[in-house]
Amino acid sequence: KAGVTQTPRYLIKTRGQQVTLSCSPISGHRSVSWYQQTPGQGLQFLFEYFSETQRNKGNFPGRFSGRQFSNSRSEMNVSTLELGDSALYLCASSLGPETEAFFGQGTRLTVV
Amino acid sequence: GENVEQHPSTLSVQEGDSAVIKCTYSDSASNYFPWYKQELGKGPQLIIDIRSNVGEKKDQRIAVTLNKTAKHFSLHITETQPEDSAVYFCAASPRGFQKLVFGTGTRLLVSP
Numbered sequence: 001k002a003g004v005t006q007t008p009r010y011l012i013k014t015r016g017q018q019v020t021l022s023c024s025p026i027s028g029h030r031s032v033s034w035y036q037q038t039p040g041q042g043l044q045f046l047f048e049y050f051s052e053t054q055r056n057k058g059n060f061p062g063r064f065s066g067r068q069f070s071n072s073r074s075e076m077n078v079s080t081l082e083l084g085d086s087a088l089y090l091c092a093s094s095l096g097p098e099t100e101a102f103f104g105q106g107t108r109l110t111v112v
Numbered sequence: 113g114e115n116v117e118q119h120p121s122t123l124s125v126q127e128g129d130s131a132v133i134k135c136t137y138s139d140s141a142s143n144y145f146p147w148y149k150q151e152l153g154k155g156p157q158l159i160i161d162i163r164s165n166v167g168e169k170k171d172q173r174i175a176v177t178l179n180k181t182a183k184h185f186s187l188h189i190t191e192t193q194p195e196d197s198a199v200y201f202c203a204a205s206p207r208g209f210q211k212l213v214f215g216t217g218t219r220l221l222v223s224p
Binding site: 004031033035042043044045048050055056058090092094096097098099100101102103104105106 | 143144146148153154155156157158161201203205207209210211212213214215216217
């Protein structure tokens with residue numbers, strides 16, 4: 001069974017640009033969550049989606065947004081990039097709420 | 113909201129020794145407590161988890177204990193091996209959601 005796939009693996013963007021990251025969950029999983037990982041702040045929750053509905057949102061500015069499609073694939077978008085947005089963005093897939101979450105390899109975003 | 117504290121931040125042991133990592137959480141509504149292992153350049157890997165209706169769970173060399181009254185849970189690794197070297201994260205999740213609040217991580221180094 002294929003794991004969680006995140007694309008792209010690495011990305012370099014310039015301040016002010018926007019970026020879209022993609023996540024394909026494990027087959028059959030309907031819940032997708034996103035996390036930001038930085039050396040200073042650790043792993044922080046961004047959003048949770050289940051059956052195309054955002055069920056929970058972390059404490060991030062409105063520049064961070066996401067969505068989930070009918071096939072459970074998810075995307076997150078960051079607009080007007082800032083240097084501080086440089087991080088590893090991780091997607092986690094699970095069958096549903098309160099079940100085991102499995103992480104992808106992440107997308108390493110560097111903002112210059 | 114939930115806050116998870118994790119100790120120690122670094123832990124060095126000799127191969128064959130035991131390692132213990134401790135976490136405390138603040139929100140009594142949390143009912144799911146997973147542990148993740150993250151190796152360099154990879155996403156977090158779920159290694160064991162426990163729910164609030166269970167006090168202890170074991171899987172080969174790894175065990176987790178939960179004390180709901182004191183709001184703390186611990187990871188125990190016995191007979192450590194060099195390949196156990198990684199960063200370990202504890203997390204807590206509130207009932208009904210797939211939002212994980214992570215501890216700050218413990219860097220475990222197992223020397224041969």
